[in-house]
Amino acid sequence: MSMVNPGFNARGAWAIYVRELMRAMRTAFQSLVAPVLTTSLYFIVFGSAIGSRMQAVGGVDYGAFIVPGLLLLTLLSESTSNASFGIYMPRFTGTIYELLSAPVGVVETLVGFVGAAATKSLILAGIILLTATFFVDYHIAHPILAIGYIMLVASAFSLFGFILGIWADNFEKLGIIPVLILTPLTFLGGTFYSISMLPEPWRSLALVNPIVYLVNGLRWTFYGSSDVNIWISFGLTMGFLLICTLVISFIFRTGWRLRT
Secondary structure, rough: OOOOOOOOOHHHEEEHHHHHHHHHHOHHHHHHHHHHHHHHHHHHHHHHHHHOOOOOOOOHHHHHHHHHHHHHHHHHHHHHHHHHHHHHHHHOOHHHHHHOOOOOOOOHHHHHHHHHHHHHHHHHHHHHHHOOOOOOOOOOOOHHHHHHHHHHHHHHHHHHHHHHHHHHOHHHHHHHHHHHHHHHHOOOOOOOHHHHHEEEEEEHHHOOHHHHHHHHHHHHHHHHHOOHHHHHHHHHHHHHHHHHHHHHHHHHHHHOOOOO
16 A cells, blocks of 8 residues: 555545445445344333333433433444454455555545444434434434534544454454453443442442443433543543554554555
8 A cells, every 4th residue: 555645545535435335235234224123122121111110310211311322332333343344354355455556545545444434333323313212202412512422433433443354364353352342341331321320349340441431421412411521531532543543554554464
Protein backbone atom coordinates (compact mmCIF):
# COMPACT_ATOMS: atom_id res chain seq x y z
CA MET A 1 0.00 0.00 0.00
CA SER A 2 1.29 3.37 -0.90
CA MET A 3 2.23 5.18 2.31
CA VAL A 4 3.01 8.41 0.48
CA ASN A 5 -0.20 9.54 -1.13
CA PRO A 6 -0.37 13.02 -2.71
CA GLY A 7 -3.88 13.92 -1.63
CA PHE A 8 -6.90 11.96 -0.58
CA ASN A 9 -8.06 9.34 -3.08
CA ALA A 10 -11.81 9.82 -2.65
CA ARG A 11 -12.71 7.43 -5.46
CA GLY A 12 -10.61 4.64 -3.96
CA ALA A 13 -12.10 5.16 -0.49
CA TRP A 14 -15.62 5.24 -1.94
CA ALA A 15 -15.02 2.02 -3.90
CA ILE A 16 -13.91 0.18 -0.75
CA TYR A 17 -16.79 1.66 1.24
CA VAL A 18 -19.46 0.66 -1.30
CA ARG A 19 -18.04 -2.85 -1.73
CA GLU A 20 -18.07 -3.47 2.02
CA LEU A 21 -21.56 -2.02 2.40
CA MET A 22 -22.89 -4.17 -0.43
CA ARG A 23 -21.34 -7.24 1.18
CA ALA A 24 -23.51 -6.61 4.23
CA MET A 25 -26.59 -6.19 2.08
CA ARG A 26 -25.92 -9.58 0.45
CA THR A 27 -26.06 -11.12 3.94
CA ALA A 28 -28.94 -8.96 5.17
CA PHE A 29 -30.42 -11.66 7.41
CA GLN A 30 -27.19 -12.22 9.31
CA SER A 31 -26.19 -8.55 9.35
CA LEU A 32 -29.51 -6.87 10.13
CA VAL A 33 -32.47 -9.18 10.69
CA ALA A 34 -30.82 -11.61 13.14
CA PRO A 35 -29.59 -8.91 15.58
CA VAL A 36 -33.00 -7.23 15.51
CA LEU A 37 -34.76 -10.52 16.27
CA THR A 38 -32.36 -11.18 19.14
CA THR A 39 -32.89 -7.70 20.57
CA SER A 40 -36.67 -8.09 20.23
CA LEU A 41 -36.48 -11.25 22.33
CA TYR A 42 -34.58 -9.31 24.99
CA PHE A 43 -37.35 -6.69 25.03
CA ILE A 44 -40.04 -9.36 25.27
CA VAL A 45 -38.33 -11.29 28.07
CA PHE A 46 -36.72 -8.49 30.09
CA GLY A 47 -38.80 -5.50 29.09
CA SER A 48 -42.29 -6.98 29.07
CA ALA A 49 -42.24 -10.21 31.10
CA ILE A 50 -39.73 -9.28 33.82
CA GLY A 51 -39.95 -5.49 33.52
CA SER A 52 -43.66 -5.44 34.34
CA ARG A 53 -42.83 -6.92 37.75
CA MET A 54 -39.94 -4.56 38.55
CA GLN A 55 -39.88 -1.09 39.99
CA ALA A 56 -38.66 1.90 38.02
CA VAL A 57 -34.88 2.37 38.02
CA GLY A 58 -33.82 5.95 38.67
CA GLY A 59 -37.32 7.14 37.84
CA VAL A 60 -37.28 5.35 34.48
CA ASP A 61 -39.53 2.41 33.64
CA TYR A 62 -37.42 -0.77 33.56
CA GLY A 63 -38.35 -1.60 29.98
CA ALA A 64 -37.14 1.84 28.85
CA PHE A 65 -34.12 1.69 31.18
CA ILE A 66 -32.59 -1.27 29.32
CA VAL A 67 -32.93 0.30 25.84
CA PRO A 68 -29.49 2.04 25.86
CA GLY A 69 -27.81 -1.08 27.23
CA LEU A 70 -29.34 -3.36 24.63
CA LEU A 71 -28.48 -0.88 21.90
CA LEU A 72 -24.85 -0.79 23.06
CA LEU A 73 -24.74 -4.58 23.34
CA THR A 74 -25.63 -4.90 19.67
CA LEU A 75 -23.52 -1.92 18.63
CA LEU A 76 -20.29 -3.28 20.14
CA SER A 77 -20.80 -6.77 18.78
CA GLU A 78 -21.78 -5.76 15.26
CA SER A 79 -19.20 -2.97 14.85
CA THR A 80 -16.39 -5.30 15.91
CA SER A 81 -17.60 -8.28 13.87
CA ASN A 82 -18.32 -6.32 10.68
CA ALA A 83 -14.93 -4.59 10.61
CA SER A 84 -12.91 -7.67 11.59
CA PHE A 85 -14.57 -9.89 8.98
CA GLY A 86 -14.26 -7.15 6.34
CA ILE A 87 -10.44 -7.01 6.53
CA TYR A 88 -9.92 -10.69 7.44
CA MET A 89 -11.49 -12.07 4.26
CA PRO A 90 -9.09 -10.25 1.87
CA ARG A 91 -6.21 -11.63 3.96
CA PHE A 92 -7.74 -15.11 3.94
CA THR A 93 -8.35 -15.16 0.17
CA GLY A 94 -5.10 -13.37 -0.74
CA THR A 95 -6.79 -10.37 -2.35
CA ILE A 96 -5.18 -8.16 0.30
CA TYR A 97 -2.20 -7.84 -2.06
CA GLU A 98 -4.39 -6.11 -4.63
CA LEU A 99 -5.32 -3.58 -1.96
CA LEU A 100 -1.70 -3.14 -0.87
CA SER A 101 -0.62 -2.41 -4.44
CA ALA A 102 -3.55 -0.07 -5.16
CA PRO A 103 -3.07 3.73 -5.13
CA VAL A 104 -4.81 4.13 -1.76
CA GLY A 105 -3.28 5.04 1.58
CA VAL A 106 -4.08 4.28 5.19
CA VAL A 107 -6.71 6.99 5.45
CA GLU A 108 -8.62 5.80 2.38
CA THR A 109 -8.49 2.21 3.61
CA LEU A 110 -9.85 3.14 7.04
CA VAL A 111 -12.54 5.36 5.54
CA GLY A 112 -13.63 2.46 3.34
CA PHE A 113 -13.50 -0.50 5.72
CA VAL A 114 -14.16 1.19 9.05
CA GLY A 115 -16.65 3.65 7.55
CA ALA A 116 -18.70 0.81 6.07
CA ALA A 117 -18.66 -1.16 9.33
CA ALA A 118 -19.70 1.91 11.33
CA THR A 119 -22.45 2.72 8.81
CA LYS A 120 -23.87 -0.80 9.08
CA SER A 121 -23.85 -0.48 12.86
CA LEU A 122 -25.60 2.90 12.72
CA ILE A 123 -28.29 1.50 10.40
CA LEU A 124 -28.76 -1.38 12.81
CA ALA A 125 -28.94 1.03 15.76
CA GLY A 126 -31.69 2.98 14.02
CA ILE A 127 -33.64 -0.21 13.31
CA ILE A 128 -33.29 -1.35 16.93
CA LEU A 129 -34.52 2.00 18.27
CA LEU A 130 -37.47 1.80 15.91
CA THR A 131 -38.15 -1.77 17.02
CA ALA A 132 -38.01 -0.71 20.69
CA THR A 133 -40.95 1.63 20.19
CA PHE A 134 -43.19 -1.43 19.68
CA PHE A 135 -42.27 -2.82 23.11
CA VAL A 136 -41.53 0.08 25.46
CA ASP A 137 -42.19 3.79 25.81
CA TYR A 138 -38.84 5.55 25.92
CA HIS A 139 -37.54 9.02 25.17
CA ILE A 140 -34.17 10.57 24.31
CA ALA A 141 -33.34 13.62 26.41
CA HIS A 142 -30.33 14.66 24.32
CA PRO A 143 -30.90 13.32 20.77
CA ILE A 144 -27.95 15.16 19.16
CA LEU A 145 -25.54 13.92 21.83
CA ALA A 146 -27.03 10.43 21.56
CA ILE A 147 -26.40 10.32 17.82
CA GLY A 148 -22.89 11.68 18.28
CA TYR A 149 -22.08 9.19 21.03
CA ILE A 150 -23.46 6.25 19.03
CA MET A 151 -21.31 7.31 16.06
CA LEU A 152 -18.27 7.64 18.34
CA VAL A 153 -18.74 4.17 19.84
CA ALA A 154 -19.44 2.61 16.43
CA SER A 155 -16.28 4.19 14.98
CA ALA A 156 -14.10 3.18 17.94
CA PHE A 157 -15.16 -0.46 17.91
CA SER A 158 -15.05 -0.65 14.13
CA LEU A 159 -11.39 0.39 14.42
CA PHE A 160 -10.96 -2.23 17.14
CA GLY A 161 -12.56 -4.85 14.91
CA PHE A 162 -10.23 -3.85 12.06
CA ILE A 163 -7.28 -4.58 14.35
CA LEU A 164 -8.75 -7.96 15.32
CA GLY A 165 -9.24 -8.83 11.66
CA ILE A 166 -5.56 -8.19 10.99
CA TRP A 167 -4.44 -10.01 14.14
CA ALA A 168 -6.53 -13.15 13.60
CA ASP A 169 -5.01 -15.92 11.49
CA ASN A 170 -8.07 -18.21 11.58
CA PHE A 171 -11.84 -17.98 11.99
CA GLU A 172 -11.67 -19.17 15.60
CA LYS A 173 -9.51 -16.25 16.66
CA LEU A 174 -11.83 -13.92 14.77
CA GLY A 175 -14.62 -14.65 17.25
CA ILE A 176 -12.66 -15.09 20.48
CA ILE A 177 -12.62 -11.43 21.56
CA PRO A 178 -16.26 -10.56 20.70
CA VAL A 179 -17.72 -13.78 22.16
CA LEU A 180 -15.50 -14.46 25.18
CA ILE A 181 -14.62 -10.91 26.25
CA LEU A 182 -16.86 -8.18 24.78
CA THR A 183 -20.24 -9.89 25.29
CA PRO A 184 -19.62 -10.98 28.92
CA LEU A 185 -18.24 -7.54 29.82
CA THR A 186 -21.31 -5.90 28.28
CA PHE A 187 -23.70 -8.13 30.22
CA LEU A 188 -21.77 -7.33 33.40
CA GLY A 189 -21.54 -3.65 32.47
CA GLY A 190 -24.99 -2.54 33.59
CA THR A 191 -26.94 -3.47 30.47
CA PHE A 192 -29.89 -4.80 32.49
CA TYR A 193 -29.32 -3.04 35.82
CA SER A 194 -27.86 -0.01 37.53
CA ILE A 195 -24.57 -0.70 39.27
CA SER A 196 -25.88 1.37 42.20
CA MET A 197 -28.13 -1.63 42.90
CA LEU A 198 -25.11 -3.85 43.54
CA PRO A 199 -23.77 -4.45 47.05
CA GLU A 200 -20.12 -3.99 47.87
CA PRO A 201 -17.59 -5.19 46.80
CA TRP A 202 -19.37 -5.92 43.49
CA ARG A 203 -20.19 -2.25 42.97
CA SER A 204 -16.52 -1.26 43.19
CA LEU A 205 -15.48 -4.19 41.01
CA ALA A 206 -18.02 -3.14 38.38
CA LEU A 207 -16.23 0.20 38.03
CA VAL A 208 -13.18 -1.66 36.72
CA ASN A 209 -15.25 -2.80 33.73
CA PRO A 210 -14.80 -0.20 30.95
CA ILE A 211 -18.15 -1.15 29.37
CA VAL A 212 -19.88 0.29 32.45
CA TYR A 213 -18.76 3.74 31.36
CA LEU A 214 -19.90 3.22 27.77
CA VAL A 215 -23.36 2.00 28.84
CA ASN A 216 -23.80 4.86 31.28
CA GLY A 217 -22.57 7.42 28.76
CA LEU A 218 -25.26 6.35 26.31
CA ARG A 219 -27.88 6.04 29.06
CA TRP A 220 -27.18 9.63 30.11
CA THR A 221 -27.91 10.88 26.58
CA PHE A 222 -31.28 9.10 26.83
CA TYR A 223 -32.46 9.94 30.34
CA GLY A 224 -30.00 12.49 31.76
CA SER A 225 -28.86 10.16 34.57
CA SER A 226 -25.76 8.04 34.99
CA ASP A 227 -24.03 5.89 37.61
CA VAL A 228 -20.62 7.35 36.69
CA ASN A 229 -19.16 10.67 35.62
CA ILE A 230 -20.19 11.12 31.98
CA TRP A 231 -17.01 13.02 31.17
CA ILE A 232 -15.05 9.92 32.12
CA SER A 233 -17.32 7.95 29.79
CA PHE A 234 -16.70 10.32 26.87
CA GLY A 235 -12.99 10.54 27.67
CA LEU A 236 -12.54 6.75 27.76
CA THR A 237 -14.36 6.36 24.45
CA MET A 238 -12.23 9.04 22.79
CA GLY A 239 -9.08 7.55 24.31
CA PHE A 240 -9.97 4.08 23.03
CA LEU A 241 -10.58 5.47 19.55
CA LEU A 242 -7.21 7.25 19.62
CA ILE A 243 -5.37 4.13 20.80
CA CYS A 244 -6.94 2.03 18.03
CA THR A 245 -5.99 4.65 15.45
CA LEU A 246 -2.37 4.65 16.64
CA VAL A 247 -2.23 0.85 16.58
CA ILE A 248 -3.56 0.74 13.02
CA SER A 249 -1.06 3.41 11.99
CA PHE A 250 1.73 1.22 13.41
CA ILE A 251 0.38 -1.85 11.58
CA PHE A 252 0.39 -0.12 8.19
CA ARG A 253 3.76 1.48 8.84
CA THR A 254 5.39 -1.86 9.65
CA GLY A 255 3.22 -4.14 7.47
CA TRP A 256 2.59 -6.44 10.46
CA ARG A 257 0.44 -9.40 9.29
CA LEU A 258 -0.35 -7.59 6.06
CA ARG A 259 2.59 -8.65 3.94
CA THR A 260 3.08 -12.13 5.38
